[in-house]
């Protein structure tokens with residue numbers, strides 16, 4: 001049987017960052033990706049300053065930089081301007097390919113695409129009916145994590161994100177729309193990219209059933225006269241159910257670990273930092289994670305906030321309206337961006 005020291009399942013931001021951090025070590029690493037191409041993922045491609053600080057992305061990968069965002073609460077619009085760039089858009093295919101390129105320098109890392117893991121055993125994974133042995137296994141396989149299920153935690157996938165990718169250069173503002181009648185405690189977004197725009201929304205399935213969310217989204221698109229005729233519709237689960245990172249010689253990272261924010265839907269940063277720190281834990285059993293605890297602290301705040309907004313029921317419109325007014329105060333806006341971003 002083929003054998004590796006570390007097998008990472010999933011070449012999203014978490015798996016790729018984990019592999020990069022294991023680069024140049026004495027460990028033989030295999031990164032398995034079920035898709036033919038690394039990068040593309042149902043995602044709006046929005047980043048905040050902390051992603052950028054962590055990633056050190058080359059300028060050409062950043063599509064747009066924003067020092068202002070537009071917030072729309074019911075009919076009222078507010079522009080928040082902080083003076084500093086704090087929101088960015090990137091293309092997921094380009095991000096994945098850039099992360100992949102970095103792995104090419106490491107002779108101890110092997111990447112296999114079209115390699116879906118169909119079975120997990122205590123010391124091997126099965127790909128194309130062939131077992132491949134591991135000493136450490138990393139589940140970086142996203143919101144529908146197979147590894148999480150193997151560990152006995154069914155992915156909760158309480159959330160769902162839906163979007164249209166529309167090939168147009170018409171939209172240039174970074175916008176959020178709070179319409180409780182359509183999206184309850186969540187929001188719709190418009191995130192412009194160079195060659196397309198992502199227009200989408202998300203919610204918990206037990207608060208708005210996916211079919212209702214889709215219907216509400218269509219109504220909202222039609223209210224705003226957004227032309228989706230050339231758009232590609234996409235949807236994907238969002239698992240924000242955290243169960244832990246380390247389970248003996250098996251680790252979870254990114255969405256597989258449920259680190260995605262239940263409030264903003266943001267998960268790229270969490271995937272990157274957890275991928276890195278999981279690798280450091282494998283390299284040094286005494287390594288104490290630093291960034292994962294910070295991510296978990298923010299996550300707890302977001303979980304409390306979203307529960308509060310769900311419980312607020314009809315008072316949501318009022319809360320969002322007061323929030324939008326407070327956002328006009330620069331100190332409040334900066335603090336809120338720090339909390340949400």
Ligand SMILES: Cc1cc2nc3c(=O)[nH]c(=O)nc-3n(C[C@H](O)[C@H](O)[C@H](O)COP(=O)(O)OP(=O)(O)OC[C@H]3O[C@@H](n4cnc5c(N)ncnc54)[C@H](O)[C@@H]3O)c2cc1C
Nearest residue numbers: 010012013014034044045046117142161254255267268271
């Ligand atoms: C509609 C939508 C919009 C979003 N917008 C944003 C945003 O603007 N900003 C942001 O920060 N986050 C956003 N997110 C969340 C973000 O996409 C995820 O948090 C992020 O991709 C998580 O990275 P990951 O590496 O953990 O998992 P993923 O990116 O999901 O990668 C997992 C990889 O594992 C592979 N895989 C799965 N199963 C197997 C298997 N059995 N065998 C082999 N390979 C497998 C998959 O093909 C995939 O490549 C959005 C999510 C949705 C649904």
